[in-house]
Amino acid sequence: MYGSPDPAAAERTAFRRAEKQYKLYKPPNAKGRARTRSTPTGGDLSAVVDFHALLAADGELPAGIGRCDCAGFGRPVFCFLDRPGFYFIPGALSTDEQCYWIRESLSTFPQPPNRTNLTAIYGSISDLLIAAKNQKTLVEVDNPDSQETNQQNNSGANTQPKNFKFVEESELQKGEVCRSAAATTLVRKLRWSTLGLQFDWSKRNYNVSLPHNKIPDALAILAKKMAIPAMPSEKEFKPEAAIVNYYGPSDMLGGHVDDMEKDWTKPIVSISLGCKCIFLLGGKTRDEVPTAMFLRSGDIVLMAGEARERFHGVPRIFTEDQQDISALVSQLSGEDDRFILDYIKNSRININIRQVY
Numbered sequence: 001m002y003g004s005p006d007p008a009a010a011e012r013t014a015f016r017r018a019e020k021q022y023k024l025y026k027p028p029n030a031k032g033r034a035r036t037r038s039t040p041t042g043g044d045l046s047a048v049v050d051f052h053a054l055l056a057a058d059g060e061l062p063a064g065i066g067r068c069d070c071a072g073f074g075r076p077v078f079c080f081l082d083r084p085g086f087y088f089i090p091g092a093l094s095t096d097e098q099c100y101w102i103r104e105s106l107s108t109f110p111q112p113p114n115r116t117n118l119t120a121i122y123g124s125i126s127d128l129l130i131a132a133k134n135q136k137t138l139v140e141v142d143n144p145d146s147q148e149t150n151q152q153n154n155s156g157a158n159t160q161p162k163n164f165k166f167v168e169e170s171e172l173q174k175g176e177v178c179r180s181a182a183a184t185t186l187v188r189k190l191r192w193s194t195l196g197l198q199f200d201w202s203k204r205n206y207n208v209s210l211p212h213n214k215i216p217d218a219l220a221i222l223a224k225k226m227a228i229p230a231m232p233s234e235k236e237f238k239p240e241a242a243i244v245n246y247y248g249p250s251d252m253l254g255g256h257v258d259d260m261e262k263d264w265t266k267p268i269v270s271i272s273l274g275c276k277c278i279f280l281l282g283g284k285t286r287d288e289v290p291t292a293m294f295l296r297s298g299d300i301v302l303m304a305g306e307a308r309e310r311f312h313g314v315p316r317i318f319t320e321d322q323q324d325i326s327a328l329v330s331q332l333s334g335e336d337d338r339f340i341l342d343y344i345k346n347s348r349i350n351i352n353i354r355q356v357y
């Protein structure tokens, strides 16, 4: 799904060149090594399509961009005239809805039996967000019996049973060598979680034998409602799985095609939360020059039919400009949301919902 088999060849493609053009560079430090903190390079963003600006201008649209508003949907929908099956719904979610899905993405979505990128290292981790809010630390424990649940839940592919538990800082044994990680650090290291049918990244497929819950009803209802512009009227969209991507300041998602689902007439419903990013929509090969567009918190993108065959990716997250998330910042100002606010100020979350069969 992700990456390219031959990096040297990939460098020569139009998609790779666009990724390089937009990605955030870390200038070398005095010793010639990349700095650990990214410094924005600015870059020319004049060709990046800004659907919010087009909506606000309410004028003639640039060549190649059209409106695909559909009866009864009640929201503006944009599309590219030469890229059928791709739909952009700017500001599809209210600030309240965005806050709700950000909280869910950090609290319930990474809960077992859902798997995350941390599962392979630590086994199943319950209540990570609560542990982070309480400044707890995950430590390896000796006694396997004390972590029965952890072992039982860790039955997924490519993982060994692990025995870890959260402890208070005061419980940490001074000088004792054991594997440990602060819960706050682990939240920052979260890269993906999978809901519903579990996607197995090593096999690039859905592994239906892995324990899983149905995707949450509220998410399925939202996805069905938002899928309408991309759905033929006689068909029904049945959300069966979702991949949640968590992006830190210098993270990017390389160009790829999502091709593991059976029926490509059904859309991928892709929700953006938190910091703004650049999304690249390319062609059926990496040789076609991709179109760059801004995705902001609350925007939803649909990819169905022919658009399912197009390379796409996220080369850049904007954490330096918080203007775009000012509504979120004021909504998340309560004491209970403090950790989430700090997180989302320099992160982006994407929830993409799919029908697998």
Ligand SMILES: O=C(O)CCC(=O)C(=O)O
Residues within 6 Å of the ligand: 243, 245, 253, 258, 270, 272, 279, 295, 312, 313, 314, 350, 352
């Ligand atoms: O983060 C995004 O907006 C895109 C995510 C995506 O393409 C994927 O998970 O396949």
